Amino acid sequence: MKNGSIDTALRLQLPWPSDLQIIPAGPFLRFFALLIDHVVMFFAFIVLSLVAVFASIPLDVETAKGFIVFLYLVAIFIIYNGYFFLSEWLMKGQTPGKMVCGLRVLQLDGSEADIWALLIRNLLRPGDMFPYLAGAWVFYVPTYLLAGVTSVVVPHFRRLGDLAAGTVVVYDRSPLLNLRRRTAAIVPASATKIYSLRRVDPTLYEAVARFMARRDSISQARREEIAGSCYDDLKRIFAWTGPDPTPEELIERIHHFRMQGG
Template sequence: MTTAVSSSAPLGNESIITGEAIELEVRPASGPLRALAGIIDAGLWVATGIFAMLMYTRFGPVLNPAQAQTLLILGIAALTFGIPFLIEWLTGGRSLGKTVVGIRVLREDGGPVRLRHVFVRALVGVVENWATFGALATVVSLANARGRRLGDLLAGTYCVRMRDVESDPYPLVLPPELTEWVRTADIAPIPSNLSNRARIFLTRSATMSPQARQTHAESLAAELEGFVSPPSPAGTHPERFMAAVLVRRRNEEYLSLLRHREAVR
């Protein structure tokens, strides 16, 4: 025997919403972890550079000066930008050093990084990691709470511990009575700050007083309504409305991620 779910009832624990199975209460990676990851990555690039220089020393003499200079420039560009960019893009925000210490790069709203985020991080990294030998990255990361370097600030990303990211103790559930509505609804791009606040609220709502919970739910739902058309069915509880919208957004992120993984295979 099944029990009908009322659209006017608040959400229970089954409605915890995350993007790409990401728990929202993740902790930013600590400075020492990021530093260790950077040292490991730098060691890999230095070893690769030494190997490349040995090959250049061996085969360089057979090239004319213009060819040798071009090869040298391409090699430096590959080591400082090209290879780090490709690795982080293909692995979804990881590198050898990050994988070893257990951290990963995410967007500010908790979603997986995209090509644009990785490109900005890699491009700025040429200056802050290589041109200044990591000094600029260190100073900037010490100046903000999440330990974000300049590339993170410009790209809208930050590093988190992977064991926090990959934990998802709750099933992802779309309120069943809103399935048909959210399937056909037109949902415009939602600002990262708003979607993140809605997700955090849903994870913490059970610990709030009933009055504060209702007030916050109505306020956030009112903000989200501006990005959704048509409105949800009359009488829908604001928490269930938020859950439906965020599940739809999460599903779209899943599909985008799957398409990306298929494209790089």
């Protein structure tokens, strides 16, 4: 088992001793995910504004003005306060931006973030958005300067909302940017069979899937380091026929075993 840390990795908490890790996402990729989310929010705001305009057509001018202003304020409140929470809740820790960039919100122990953790991290988002640039009327543009500074200073790139909720944003599978990785689990028909020696916790398969999804984006030396760090753990859980595979081959076969319904 190798010593030393891999990037800013966090050890995955499993029911047995393990060196499996999750990799926190850096601020730059998170910025692009945030940018995508704000583009989506902008178009959502445009749609709601058009709905308000068309809904006010049957009304007289004065009533229509008040109605449009009311719906405008409601749209701002819903989009800025509900978009991130609802997305992360319904998409299991992802927003459209995070999904495109291959990111996901998890608990620090590697488990799925629950609704309360997602609620807490997003209730503090207005603070992470500070300071704001003044815009037209009640519309202000968030700079996320505080979140940027915090994510650089705090370990594992966590902003204030993450600190309060006990969450972290990690690298995950990106179905839109990494389509070629869908073939990563293909194993030759001649490969040896693999068997589980005990009930396997789903978080282990999830960790294996994350490794398979990300392995094409990291160097061979780093892949060998990650795979080698958990090789002994996996040998206690799985058995196979034929010659021993390399650490990376073992992870690939476990992933294939899972995809085949093992």
